[in-house]
Amino acid sequence: MATLAFWVLFLAFVGAFAAQVATRVRLITAAPNTFSLDNLPFRVARFILDVVLQRRTIRERPAAGVMHAFVFWGFVAFAGYTTVEFLYGLGIADQTHAGWFEAYRRALVPFAAAVLAGILYLLVRRAIVRPVGLGDRVSVESVVIALFIATLMITFLLTFRLEDGTPAERANWWAHMSVILAFMALIPASKHFHLVVSPITVFLKSPELGNLPNLDFEKEQVGLEDVKDLGSKMRLDAFTCVECGRCQVNCPAWGAGKALNPKKIVLQTQRALLAGKQETKLGEIYSEEVLWQCTTCGACENQCPVGIEHLPILIGSRRGLVSNGDAPGYLGAMYNNLERRSNIWGLGYDQRAKFVQSAGLATFDPAVHDVLVWLGCAGSFDADFQKSLRSLFSILRAKNVTFGVLAKERCNGDPAKRTGNEYMYQELANGNIEDLKAAGVKKIVTSCPHCVKTIGADYAKFGYNVEIVHSSVFVEELLRSSAVAREASEGGSLSGERPGPEIVTYHDPCYLGRYGGTVDEPRALLTRFGADIREPERNRDNPYCCGAGGGLLFADKEEEPGSRISDVRFRQLQATGATTVVTACPFCSIMLKGAQASAGADTQFVDLMTFVNGKLQPRA
Numbered sequence: 001m002a003t004l005a006f007w008v009l010f011l012a013f014v015g016a017f018a019a020q021v022a023t024r025v026r027l028i029t030a031a032p033n034t035f036s037l038d039n040l041p042f043r044v045a046r047f048i049l050d051v052v053l054q055r056r057t058i059r060e061r062p063a064a065g066v067m068h069a070f071v072f073w074g075f076v077a078f079a080g081y082t083t084v085e086f087l088y089g090l091g092i093a094d095q096t097h098a099g100w101f102e103a104y105r106r107a108l109v110p111f112a113a114a115v116l117a118g119i120l121y122l123l124v125r126r127a128i129v130r131p132v133g134l135g136d137r138v139s140v141e142s143v144v145i146a147l148f149i150a151t152l153m154i155t156f157l158l159t160f161r162l163e164d165g166t167p168a169e170r171a172n173w174w175a176h177m178s179v180i181l182a183f184m185a186l187i188p189a190s191k192h193f194h195l196v197v198s199p200i201t202v203f204l205k206s207p208e209l210g211n212l213p214n215l216d217f218e219k220e221q222v223g224l225e226d227v228k229d230l231g232s233k234m235r236l237d238a239f240t241c242v243e244c245g246r247c248q249v250n251c252p253a254w255g256a257g258k259a260l261n262p263k264k265i266v267l268q269t270q271r272a273l274l275a276g277k278q279e280t281k282l283g284e285i286y287s288e289e290v291l292w293q294c295t296t297c298g299a300c301e302n303q304c305p306v307g308i309e310h311l312p313i314l315i316g317s318r319r320g321l322v323s324n325g326d327a328p329g330y331l332g333a334m335y336n337n338l339e340r341r342s343n344i345w346g347l348g349y350d351q352r353a354k355f356v357q358s359a360g361l362a363t364f365d366p367a368v369h370d371v372l373v374w375l376g377c378a379g380s381f382d383a384d385f386q387k388s389l390r391s392l393f394s395i396l397r398a399k400n401v402t403f404g405v406l407a408k409e410r411c412n413g414d415p416a417k418r419t420g421n422e423y424m425y426q427e428l429a430n431g432n433i434e435d436l437k438a439a440g441v442k443k444i445v446t447s448c449p450h451c452v453k454t455i456g457a458d459y460a461k462f463g464y465n466v467e468i469v470h471s472s473v474f475v476e477e478l479l480r481s482s483a484v485a486r487e488a489s490e491g492g493s494l495s496g497e498r499p500g501p502e503i504v505t506y507h508d509p510c511y512l513g514r515y516g517g518t519v520d521e522p523r524a525l526l527t528r529f530g531a532d533i534r535e536p537e538r539n540r541d542n543p544y545c546c547g548a549g550g551g552l553l554f555a556d557k558e559e560e561p562g563s564r565i566s567d568v569r570f571r572q573l574q575a576t577g578a579t580t581v582v583t584a585c586p587f588c589s590i591m592l593k594g595a596q597a598s599a600g601a602d603t604q605f606v607d608l609m610t611f612v613n614g615k616l617q618p619r620a
């Protein structure tokens, strides 16, 4: 009788679970396939770190992360126990009195205690402390799930106090098993569905941050226009979100009071899919205004603990808008410049030629030169950044590195790609690839982190692979391995005297620190020459964006809703107390200098190469 009753309960709840899961699986499998399993060793290593060891969950919020890890590890440890109890309840097999099971049950006691502590901590955090990233309202379903998990642990621990076969023991068993079944029926429609799908989502997440596969124009791909265009990984992502708000609190646009909230983008996708809004325009689901507020800094997907990728949705939707002629006006002007003059400012190439000539730069020849220096749009046309490049040239010459430049460069295409103008990006990229191949380039050095990312990672999607390094990496290696650098590290200096401590703060550019993982080399260069670095809030591989990326360098600052992202970052840098800010990206420099001018502050901005070169010069 008891077995029959348990079967009825089991089929009812498992049926409810299966029906909800089937709906989600149908929505995912009906989508264009965007799953990929490239770079398997990386995926396996990341799975071990982020799923098994819960690295990403713990890293940003250590206390909550460890408590979450307790709950996760407890779930895994209890899997065998739950299976045996189900087999017993369904009358299939009874191992509950086996010796091995008794030993296993006892081994679970510390796990039960850890899960109980973890879930109570998380319950208090969600229901009472309520950090801003978790949303305005207390989630009732979260409270119910937390109470379910606590009940499971308490009923498990009670099995050691209750005598086998007594009414109390039977009632406890039924309570335990009923809660498991109710829990199963509840999770697919809640954020706790991540328990089921997040290991898969983490495994399927691209190894490349901000991965934007090329559009195939021969297949008439134009980007994402309607909900039905969302690919399978985007849909899986939407059903994986645990609503932790890490993406939200790390988003510079949200932090500056704009409407964009990456968590909301994921949840809006989920709601649109479940509501069957397949034909609805994505601009209506997210709002077009929001889609243009993203700087493509990558903080959201880098912080997400469950493998969700926001940028394919955000940039994919921009592609759809651009293909319909719906880009904002300021981008129209930039696209015109790229089309007519192949650079973002629309300036004539005679200006670049003048700089090349005055800086004594030779056209790259693989038989003569060690490396090619890629100037980029800023290096070709921005007088301020050209000073920084002259510093780089001076360092390279001092270290006997031979280098040349291309006779002509186009913009690498990053502003076109990240604003969704894929056609223009591919035109620029293919032209550059042709020229780089024709010039026989094997290694590129550049001071622009966007060029590193685009030429290094995005051009590889055309099958073109070239080594490209940021000047901070190249120069640091150069000085470290040179006799002169040894002299400096032994207490002397390249100028004959080690300068006294200079208090500086360093702003990590998103495309260098977060995308490229280059965080140690710039600091090593600064400290080698006597800098005392005061780290700002948000640094290293999780910096706060300057606000220039994703085409926003060109946006009308007066019309920006909320605060300016650059102003927020400038205040964070100012708060360090340092009067010198060192940057390593031309666009960060432009944005932050603009913020400094608005604030009327006397902070000094120095590009990293200028800082290094200044210390290398013999002093009078």
Ligand code: SF4
Pocket: 247, 250, 251, 252, 253, 254, 260, 261, 262, 293, 294, 295, 296, 297, 298, 299, 300, 301, 310, 311
């Ligand atoms: S990429 Fe950066 S700006 Fe864009 S949504 Fe993510 S965190 Fe926000």
Ligand code: SF4
Pocket: 240, 241, 242, 243, 244, 245, 246, 247, 248, 262, 263, 266, 300, 303, 304, 305, 306, 308
């Ligand atoms: S997208 Fe990721 S980081 Fe953002 S709320 Fe969802 S789970 Fe958290």
